[in-house]
Amino acid sequence: MNIVVLTGGVGGAKFLLGVKSALGWSPFGDRPASARDHVAAVVNTADDIRLNGLQICPDLDSCMYTLSGASDLARGWGQSDETWVVSTELAAYGADAPWFSLGDKDIATHIVRTRMLAEGAPLSEVTAALTERRRTGVQLLPMTDGRVATVVDVDEPALAIGTAPARISLHFQEWWVRYRATLPPHRIRVDGAEDSRPAPEVLEAIEAADLILIAPSNPVVSIGTILSVPGIRSALQAASAPIIGVSPIIGGAPLRGYADVCLAAINVACSAEGVGRLYGARAEGGILDGYLVAPGETFKLPGVRVVEAPLLMTDPAATAEMVRQCIELGALMDPRAGK
Amino acid sequence: MNIVVLTGGVGGAKFLLGVKSALGWSPFGDRPASARDHVAAVVNTADDIRLNGLQICPDLDSCMYTLSGASDLARGWGQSDETWVVSTELAAYGADAPWFSLGDKDIATHIVRTRMLAEGAPLSEVTAALTERRRTGVQLLPMTDGRVATVVDVDEPALAIGTAPARISLHFQEWWVRYRATLPPHRIRVDGAEDSRPAPEVLEAIEAADLILIAPSNPVVSIGTILSVPGIRSALQAASAPIIGVSPIIGGAPLRGYADVCLAAINVACSAEGVGRLYGARAEGGILDGYLVAPGETFKLPGVRVVEAPLLMTDPAATAEMVRQCIELGALMDPRAGK
Numbered sequence: 001m002n003i004v005v006l007t008g009g010v011g012g013a014k015f016l017l018g019v020k021s022a023l024g025w026s027p028f029g030d031r032p033a034s035a036r037d038h039v040a041a042v043v044n045t046a047d048d049i050r051l052n053g054l055q056i057c058p059d060l061d062s063c064m065y066t067l068s069g070a071s072d073l074a075r076g077w078g079q080s081d082e083t084w085v086v087s088t089e090l091a092a093y094g095a096d097a098p099w100f101s102l103g104d105k106d107i108a109t110h111i112v113r114t115r116m117l118a119e120g121a122p123l124s125e126v127t128a129a130l131t132e133r134r135r136t137g138v139q140l141l142p143m144t145d146g147r148v149a150t151v152v153d154v155d156e157p158a159l160a161i162g163t164a165p166a167r168i169s170l171h172f173q174e175w176w177v178r179y180r181a182t183l184p185p186h187r188i189r190v191d192g193a194e195d196s197r198p199a200p201e202v203l204e205a206i207e208a209a210d211l212i213l214i215a216p217s218n219p220v221v222s223i224g225t226i227l228s229v230p231g232i233r234s235a236l237q238a239a240s241a242p243i244i245g246v247s248p249i250i251g252g253a254p255l256r257g258y259a260d261v262c263l264a265a266i267n268v269a270c271s272a273e274g275v276g277r278l279y280g281a282r283a284e285g286g287i288l289d290g291y292l293v294a295p296g297e298t299f300k301l302p303g304v305r306v307v308e309a310p311l312l313m314t315d316p317a318a319t320a321e322m323v324r325q326c327i328e329l330g331a332l333m334d335p336r337a338g339k
Numbered sequence: 340m341n342i343v344v345l346t347g348g349v350g351g352a353k354f355l356l357g358v359k360s361a362l363g364w365s366p367f368g369d370r371p372a373s374a375r376d377h378v379a380a381v382v383n384t385a386d387d388i389r390l391n392g393l394q395i396c397p398d399l400d401s402c403m404y405t406l407s408g409a410s411d412l413a414r415g416w417g418q419s420d421e422t423w424v425v426s427t428e429l430a431a432y433g434a435d436a437p438w439f440s441l442g443d444k445d446i447a448t449h450i451v452r453t454r455m456l457a458e459g460a461p462l463s464e465v466t467a468a469l470t471e472r473r474r475t476g477v478q479l480l481p482m483t484d485g486r487v488a489t490v491v492d493v494d495e496p497a498l499a500i501g502t503a504p505a506r507i508s509l510h511f512q513e514w515w516v517r518y519r520a521t522l523p524p525h526r527i528r529v530d531g532a533e534d535s536r537p538a539p540e541v542l543e544a545i546e547a548a549d550l551i552l553i554a555p556s557n558p559v560v561s562i563g564t565i566l567s568v569p570g571i572r573s574a575l576q577a578a579s580a581p582i583i584g585v586s587p588i589i590g591g592a593p594l595r596g597y598a599d600v601c602l603a604a605i606n607v608a609c610s611a612e613g614v615g616r617l618y619g620a621r622a623e624g625g626i627l628d629g630y631l632v633a634p635g636e637t638f639k640l641p642g643v644r645v646v647e648a649p650l651l652m653t654d655p656a657a658t659a660e661m662v663r664q665c666i667e668l669g670a671l672m673d674p675r676a677g678k
Contacts, residue, residue, distance in 0.1 A: 052450050052451070052454050053450060053453050053454035053457055054450065083422065083424050083443070085422050085424065085443035085444055085447075086425060086443050086444070086446055086447045086450070087447075088447075089443070089444045089447030089448070090447050090450065090451065092447075092472060093447065093448075093451045093469065093472050094472070095447075095450075095451045095454070104422070104424035104425050104428070104443050105424055105425075105428045107425055107446070107450075108424075108425045108426075108427075108428030108429050108431075108432065108434075109428070109432075111391050111392060111393065111425070111429065111434075111446075112391070112429065112432045112434045114392050115391050115392035115434070118392055129432075130432065133431060133432050133433070
């Protein structure tokens with residue numbers, strides 16, 4: 001079976017561990033040599049940021065490190081056994097971005113990536129080269145080789161009393177990591193999206209898929225940005241495979257991150273239903289055939305089979321059970337089944 | 340007193356420790372607030388190399404680390420308490436240059452430098468910014484802000500038996516560090532020198548100097564490359580200050596490095612006299628007024644006062660004694676003294 005997953009970073013990477021487990025693979029490390037299934041992840045790159053001249057791709061790296069078993073799952077980001085010598089030195093030079101931690105092992109990834117990009121390799125090639133070492137088991141496809149960036153328009157944080165707040169634009173990472181999404185967004189937009197195009201193999205993977213999954217990643221700044229790349233939404237709509245989404249909202253709140261703030265910025269209710277309606281039924285111009293929601297959160301959405309299932313990704317085995325429900329629901333909703 | 344020193348890397352940095360000591364300064368760390376003397380070093384940059392996208396300036400960094408007390412003097416290069424996490428990771432990606440060791444703290448320097456250069460700052464400004472933190476006490480002036488590179492023409496190292504050796508050009512660092520100067524050089528040249536010009540303040544420092552010292556650095560690939568920057572040699576010839584050189588050759592051999600191989604490549608005898616004649620008397624179009632040689636190695640060079648002195652830089656105190664002899668000799672040879 002060819003599975004394609006649209007995904008962001010940490011949460012999406014956990015979901016991918018479950019996909020590997022559901023296929024009987026080891027969650028950490030390479031695809032078994034005997035495997036007949038294939039998994040490709042279309043990964044959000046609008047979070048990417050250049051810091052100190054280094055090109056950082058947080059979502060791709062979260063997937064790469066997690067799937068290869070290099071992640072620090074307890075800390076929730078970065079690699080295990082990480083050290084911080086370079087960042088400490090950068091700080092001594094007054095050259096760090098103190099709100100964005102870069103470990104030494106992580107910096108090596110960024111050095112290799114930045115150099116390859118400077119030499120003219122597109123991000124998709126760079127990613128393939130990095131995962132050649134990392135043995136993720138899952139093919140990681142950046143959503144685009146172009147430079148796109150999620151930008152958040154907010155009021156300037158430091159204000160003199162009595163002055164009108166100036167509207168400023170922050171790179172997503174600064175808004176998310178530095179200000180922890182505490183500055184209310186007037187608007188979240190994806191700079192460069194209109195002129196971007198899907199990276200090689202993205203549309204082909206969607207077209208050739210037997211099952212397409214929407215990971216429980218942030219529906220606005222992860223899945224939403226992927227859908228903002230021209231061609232991806234229409235490829236999903238035209239795909240012959242069923243598309244099954246998993247709600248990132250449980251009990252009206254995101255499991256991690258600030259999806260609630262992001263959804264509010266686009267006037268969508270922070271609920272499984274809100275996100276389900278945002279994605280919409282394929283029959284109605286949306287992207288969903290089926291949708292997994294947490295127990296007790298079902299709702300009616302014409303054209304979408306909404307199914308309740310435990311959604312907590314406590315470990316790869318629990319996540320695998322959820323993915324198996326996605327696979328079952330996919331078989332049920334397969335547009336090709338009736339042919 | 341304004342002292343200007345022409346210098347390369349490790350040996351020259353040790354010499355600069357002696358200059359600071361001779362002035363009554365602490366060899367490691369900043370210039371005393373009360374100091375009336377000033378020391379500027381014109382530093383070779385033809386060794387600079389870009390590895391993994393990072394711009395590395397080995398001689399500037401040797402000076403910066405040594406003078407600020409950050410060097411590992413026992414190992415002879417790099418910083419003390421250094422770690423190697425990034426390089427180990429780069430190696431795992433197959434992206435390292437295994438013959439060129441980059442410590443984690445060192446890499447932070449290169450990241451800051453590379454970023455500033457990419458943002459348009461010339462190397463002289465970058466160096467000033469880096470030493471702003473490092474407190475070297477000595478003003479470090481790159482010889483040029485341009486990109487110049489020492490290149491060594493050699494026979495290709497790996498040969499099939501019976502084939503004619505192909506002539507290849509190696510970057511200086513590859514020849515020096517990777518092959519330890521074991522590949523006989525057909526020619527040593529400085530790419531880009533003709534089109535380069537001295538960095539800001541270099542000519543002004545030479546013009547305003549009260550004493551100019553030629554450190555016992557490699558006469559070909561350190562001092563020679565500095566002299567290859569158009570304008571520097573003529574500024575030295577026109578300088579009102581005395582110029583005192585220190586022989587880098589003791590007992591017919593360099594104290595460290597491969598000056599013997601470099602001198603052979605330009606058909607100069609590996610001796611104090613050979614180097615003295617290479618530099619030449621100012622009166623004869625050269626750059627020397629005085630020249631310190633090791634005990635028993637004196638020779639006659641018209642226009643140059645050759646003086647014997649212990650030249651082993653065993654510690655800053657011993658080196659300071661040597662520098663004091665340079666200062667005395669300078670006073671004796673001062674072209675302004677008779678005026």
